[in-house]
Amino acid sequence: MGDLSSLRIWREPDLEGRMPWYRAVADNHRPAKFRIARYVPVAVALDAPEEALWRELEAKTPVFLDLWRRIRKREADLPAARKPTPNLVDLCRELAYRMLAHCNFCRYDCQVDRTQGAKFGTCKLAHESRVSTYFHHLGEELVYRGRMGSGTIFFTSCNMRCAFCQNGDISTDKDNGRAVSPRTLATMAWLLRVEGCHNVNWVGGEVTIHLHTIVDAIALLDELRPTEEDLAAALPAKADYYLRFGVDAEGTYYRGAFNAPMLWNSNFFMSAPAMKILRILMDVWLPDFKFGPGRCAPLLSKTPFYWETVTENLRLVHEWGEEFTIRHLVMPNHVECCTAPVLKWVAENMPDAPVNIMDQYHPDNFCDPGNPKFNSKYQDLTRRITRDELRQAFRYGRELGIRFESLSCEKNSTGLRV
Numbered sequence: 001m002g003d004l005s006s007l008r009i010w011r012e013p014d015l016e017g018r019m020p021w022y023r024a025v026a027d028n029h030r031p032a033k034f035r036i037a038r039y040v041p042v043a044v045a046l047d048a049p050e051e052a053l054w055r056e057l058e059a060k061t062p063v064f065l066d067l068w069r070r071i072r073k074r075e076a077d078l079p080a081a082r083k084p085t086p087n088l089v090d091l092c093r094e095l096a097y098r099m100l101a102h103c104n105f106c107r108y109d110c111q112v113d114r115t116q117g118a119k120f121g122t123c124k125l126a127h128e129s130r131v132s133t134y135f136h137h138l139g140e141e142l143v144y145r146g147r148m149g150s151g152t153i154f155f156t157s158c159n160m161r162c163a164f165c166q167n168g169d170i171s172t173d174k175d176n177g178r179a180v181s182p183r184t185l186a187t188m189a190w191l192l193r194v195e196g197c198h199n200v201n202w203v204g205g206e207v208t209i210h211l212h213t214i215v216d217a218i219a220l221l222d223e224l225r226p227t228e229e230d231l232a233a234a235l236p237a238k239a240d241y242y243l244r245f246g247v248d249a250e251g252t253y254y255r256g257a258f259n260a261p262m263l264w265n266s267n268f269f270m271s272a273p274a275m276k277i278l279r280i281l282m283d284v285w286l287p288d289f290k291f292g293p294g295r296c297a298p299l300l301s302k303t304p305f306y307w308e309t310v311t312e313n314l315r316l317v318h319e320w321g322e323e324f325t326i327r328h329l330v331m332p333n334h335v336e337c338c339t340a341p342v343l344k345w346v347a348e349n350m351p352d353a354p355v356n357i358m359d360q361y362h363p364d365n366f367c368d369p370g371n372p373k374f375n376s377k378y379q380d381l382t383r384r385i386t387r388d389e390l391r392q393a394f395r396y397g398r399e400l401g402i403r404f405e406s407l408s409c410e411k412n413s414t415g416l417r418v
């Protein structure tokens, strides 16, 4: 398994000493949060009313945080005692399924019963989760791809409707890919990790809309020993040849069981209840922060409440002391209305947050004149960004003191010199 902490990028001024928890789990020196949460007992029957389950989550979150803090500071390790049943991971899993029956995974709060699939919410999904593909992603930021890649699992469909979506084949086609059971999904995560990936990168489309399947898969991981049947179910969606990387299962285990940082790679349009579950299970977060507070989110992605939802969720992960990096995609003709206020907000609210100011926008989906779906109302998004636009975005970043240079400049996809 690659040694993520030895990368030179961690010695650059923006990132020096940053994200110690993520690196410790990636390098297998500490157990992931979901492994720790297994040792927090819950004192409620899992068939209790949902309100009682939420009260128990509120009550046991500080207990979990205290154990996590001691393990982080190396004052403790996973307890030697047997894992209690039920425990905090079981509770998170149960809550995710209760939410599915009146879906409030994201800010749309559709309240449809996705277990039945008779009515659909904005994401148009019932209970089934589909994976488009999964592989060692060598295009993510260096802090995630490292030497062996980020173990990226792509889910289909989305709750936002970005006209320019750079992953439109996945996000706009909910039937893309293959239906996965939680066990198959856990096997995919297991495979990526035992082949050396530095993290399990849950991404879409959008991941929030698959919260129940992901939490269920995570709940299986620490006991998982995939069978031939599990591998046969998981391998067809894999985009890279798994024997190419070799498999070292035991070498990636921590105290005899699966261990990897869980990475939440999301548009951050989650609901407050979803955030409470993710706080227990995610080791590192990768939020997108696309639009300014004006009309761009509703006009370009048909998403109301965008600014208040995403800034509130960012504020939460920052207040909670979680480790994260922010992505902002610079869009043509949107530097003043989107890039400037996004960077200003970060500077005013979390000036220490690392940001990737991304230059790789290309016209796609409804903004691509060569696509049959093209809509001329998106005319101002039909080109790549100019050198001047990128220069202006970076200038704002520098003037505001944003920590962006290490993440943004280690690879420049457009080749623009600024």
Ligand code: SF4
Residues within 6 Å of the ligand: 103, 104, 105, 106, 107, 108, 109, 110, 111, 112, 120, 121, 122, 123, 124, 125, 159, 208, 209
């Ligand atoms: S995930 Fe979001 S968009 Fe989909 S049904 Fe639930 S609340 Fe609605």
